[in-house]
Amino acid sequence: MxxxxxxxxxxxxxxxxxxxxxxxxxxxxxxxxxxxxxxxxxxxxxxxxxxxxxxxxxxxxxxxxxxxxxxxxHTYDIKLSEYPELTKYDEITKAQTIRKQVKYFKKCLSKIQNLKTKDKPIIIEDSYEHVLKVHLFHSYLFNTQKANTISEQDYVIKIWSPLIEIMFRSLNEFPPIICHWGDTSSEVVKEDGKIIHMDLRLIACEADEETDAAVVEFAPMVYKSKHYKDKLRTVLASKVQLNELLKNYAGLDEDKAKIIAIPFMLIVGLVCDIYTIILVASGLYIVDVAYSMTFPCLAQEIKDDGLTYLVNGLKLLKNLCLKIIKFKTV
Known part of the structure; x- marks a missing residue:
């Protein structure tokens, strides 16, 4: 049948x-x-x-x-918003000429460190500084001939974890979203009968409750087998979290269910894809890519908005996580 x-x-x-x-x-x-x-x-x-x-x-x-x-x-509408201060940093990276890569990075870094803005958590400045310092002090990470020698943890520790920690700093947001690193699984996923450990969980910490706002898996290179293995793990874990959120929402119907999306990220080397999963109808869920970004490898890529695009992508992830917290309080 x-x-x-x-x-x-x-x-x-x-x-x-x-x-x-x-x-x-x-x-x-x-x-x-x-x-x-x-x-x-x-x-x-x-x-x-x-x-x-x-x-x-x-x-x-x-x-x-x-x-x-x-x-x-009628899938979820992804809205991208920029930090107002980003323009000032973008002007600096565009204004410098590129004669030698190292000199370009040093000039940008010096001018950014002397820039005064209203960015109280210092998210943009530290994000830009981190990227420039990686190029100055860990340039081998961008050598394609050495790609096979760079491990997953090299990418996590030296490139991605500082950026993600910077983006999820919190001064006044409550509950804060903390970055929980290292092969852990949420209680909600365990209660659903699944054993799924994530490389990173972004957790909204309330007074007596924790909610996984997003999960992240890393890989050093593009391996088809690992890509689909990691994607299935993140998809299934995210579906469980979405169901848990929707289960506790009073007066839920299909239109209201579409206003919430659970984000997850797959990061392979220097490339990052942000996905979302939403419930669009009874028993039907949609996974789609919301944003793709690459850690800039060259001075010209930084000059051509690569760094701005990177910061905007991580801000989008943060906004999606914050929307989950707001959804819970409705």
Missing amino acids: EFTEVDNIMVSGLNTSIGSYIGSLARRSLTHDRQSYYFKACGMSGILDMSDKSAGSQIHGIQDHVQEIRQAL
Whole structure:
């Protein structure tokens, strides 16, 4: 008997609802590697991954209908907001000429350290300083010939963890969001019967309760097998957290459910993708990419807004986490 779902979201080109389509596809598919296992597990869990159009993906065979699907789902609206002070830092990186990489980094660093702004948590200044200092003191991290010798922890400790810790500083926000590093799992995920340990959990700490606002997995290089393994772990853990949030929301309907998105990040070397998962209909969840960014590798990339784009991406992640806290207090 053909599998049917109750989402009732129909698009042309499919003879059934989107939920029924991905569920039937999953039940018919065979697994032979991490990628096929990922898409089968997503389909069996009522999850449609809109971010992946590769061969073997859920939407590979219906790519002509992707835009129609997005319109039918009315997916989460991602709003990007910049720090007002960012323009001043951007002006400095653009104003310096690039004759030698090292001299460019030193000039930018010196001028940024002398800049006066209203950035009380010093988030932008320290983010810019960190990136410039990595280039000055750890330039080997950007040597493509040495890529095989750089470990996951090299990227975590020397590049990403300082940036993430800087972004999630808190002066007046309550509850604060703390960065909890090192293969841990939330109690909510454990109670759901899943053993999923995350490299990083961004936790909203309230007086008597902790909520995972986002999870992050790291990898040193692009390995297809590890990518789909990490993505499945983050997707499933995020779905559990989303269900827990929605379960405790009074008067919830499908329209209200769409106002909340659980973010998660996959970081591979110098590349970072921010994803979200939302509930769009009964039993149907959507995973999509919200923002992609790369740690700038060259002076020209910094001059061409690469650093600004990086800070904006991490601010977007923080805003998504803060929205989860606000959602809980409604």
